[in-house]
Amino acid sequence: MGGQYMDDGAKPSESMALIAAIPDPGRQGAIQLKHVALRDLEKFRAVEPVHSFLLPPGSGKIQGRSAAFVTYEVKPAGDDRVLVETKYRQSMGGLVIARYEATNKVVRPIFTNNVQWLVALAFGLALAIVLYIVGRVLRRFAARHP
Numbered sequence: 001m002g003g004q005y006m007d008d009g010a011k012p013s014e015s016m017a018l019i020a021a022i023p024d025p026g027r028q029g030a031i032q033l034k035h036v037a038l039r040d041l042e043k044f045r046a047v048e049p050v051h052s053f054l055l056p057p058g059s060g061k062i063q064g065r066s067a068a069f070v071t072y073e074v075k076p077a078g079d080d081r082v083l084v085e086t087k088y089r090q091s092m093g094g095l096v097i098a099r100y101e102a103t104n105k106v107v108r109p110i111f112t113n114n115v116q117w118l119v120a121l122a123f124g125l126a127l128a129i130v131l132y133i134v135g136r137v138l139r140r141f142a143a144r145h146p
Contacts, residue, residue, distance in 0.1 A: 003097070003113030012109040014039035016098040017070045017088035019062070021052045035062045035070045035088070038109070053102035055082055067091040077101060083110075 004010035016038040024030040033055070036044045045051070059073040068091045077083045081103055088096040099111040 003111060005111050006109050012038060012098070013096055013112040013114040015088065015090075015094075015096045015114060016100075016109060016112050017072075017086040017096060018053065018098075018100065018102075018107055019055060019070070019072050019074075019084060019086060020044065020048070021055055022048050023050055033060070033062055035064060041107070052104050053082075053084075053107050054080060054104045055084065055102070057082070065091070080104065 004012070006012060014037065018036045018038060018041065020034050020036050021031040022034055024032040034048075055074045057074050057076050059071070062070045062072070064070065068089060070086055070088045072084060072086045075083045081101060083099065083101055085099045086097070088098070090096070095115040097111075097113040097115070098109065101108045101110060
């Protein structure tokens with residue numbers, strides 16, 4: 001349901017998941033991938049000055065706190081650029097879908113969609129109540145007119 005393209009002047013969801021490569025302290029020359037929320041980007045840059053958003057092509061999953069996790073897919077987009085799609089599944093059932101273009105240090109959001117399960121639950125309950133009432137009315141009508 002919904003979603004916003006940044007070309008239309010929309011503001012991306014602050015929960016948008018970004019994937020960054022940082023040096024792995026346990027293995028010399030290796031990298032580890034880390035999930036960063038868009039709202040925490042400046043704080044991340046200060047804490048991890050040696051980082052890159054230019055990721056190798058492929059896909060994967062990064063486990064977060066509790067039941068939350070991020071799946072991602074990286075595709076090459078030309079010289080020193082990649083297109084990344086992330087799906088951040090939050091612990092309470094929310095889902096934030098994002099697409100962005102990345103270079104070594106710069107991220108440009110393209111699309112975000114923040115799907116909240118409470119909204120879907122409210123629509124589902126309302127629809128169930130309406131169908132229940134319609135069914136009761138039709139059953140009463142059918143019983144009176146055999």
